Amino acid sequence: MNFILGNGLIGRHLYYLLRDDALLLTRKEVDLSKDSWELPECSTAFICAGVTSTEECERHREESQLVNITNTLKLAEMLKPARVVWISSERVYDGSIPFRKVTDEVCPTTEYGRQKAEAERLLLDLGATVIRFSKVLGWEIPLFEGWIKRLEGNEFIYPYSNVGMSPISVSFAVDILSKIKEVGLFQVSGDRDISYSQIAYHIANQMGKVHLVQPVESKPHPYTTLECNFNVDIPDSWETIEGWCQNRLLTRAQ
Secondary structure, three states, X not given: OEEEEOOOHHHHHHHXXXXXXXXXXXXXXXXXXXXXXXXXXXXXXXXXXXXXXXXXXHHOHHHHHHHHHHHHHHHHHXXXXXXXXXXXXXXHOOOOXXXXXXXXXXXXXXXXXXXXXXXXXXXXXXXXXXXXXXXEEOXXXXXXXXXXHHHHOOOXXXXXXXXXXXXXXXXXXXXXXXXXXXXXXXXXXOOOOEEHHHHHHHHHHHHOOHHHEXXXXXXXXXXXXXXXXXXXXXXXXXXXXXXXXXXXXXXXXX
């Protein structure tokens, strides 16, 4: 039996893929902000829960550290001898270099990234499987939806020109999770970095609203690509973006 903690984007989709041999536990059953839990027996445990908001980690450092580091480690220890699979992020790097190798030293620039890097180290010492993903796109992407809503209202949008992503679809991500059996550190991303402003222009072009896109700069994080260290066909970043756009526009047209 597989144990999946977390009913967010990845947890829900992973449960759907493994539903014939999986148990999905939500925050109601296992709340990582608490100190004790009743855990079922399992052969593999996928920990898909945590504080993922960069802003929330900065604002509430102690609380997010409790969830993302202290209690995640405690949970992994309690789950022994089950195999633990935990999801990390390209944010353990500073975004200054593309195609980071798995052997590159971590260099986070945010509290979220620092928490991910620390949890990685501790979980790897426990013998867990840790996989770093770049941006995982599901159906609901509030940033993109916000752009579309403002463009529909003929309002300007201000995407970052110096922040990028190398997206993968959630279906691709959960397929990877379901197939990895080895212990250790793994990573995967899309095949190239695309700036937020490029994506905004792409969306606006399909709506005939390119003139409303006004790129701005933020704290730079242009590169999110990771060098994959296991055998898998790396997805095309633009195909992932275009797939989301087409599905979104098709649904709205119905």
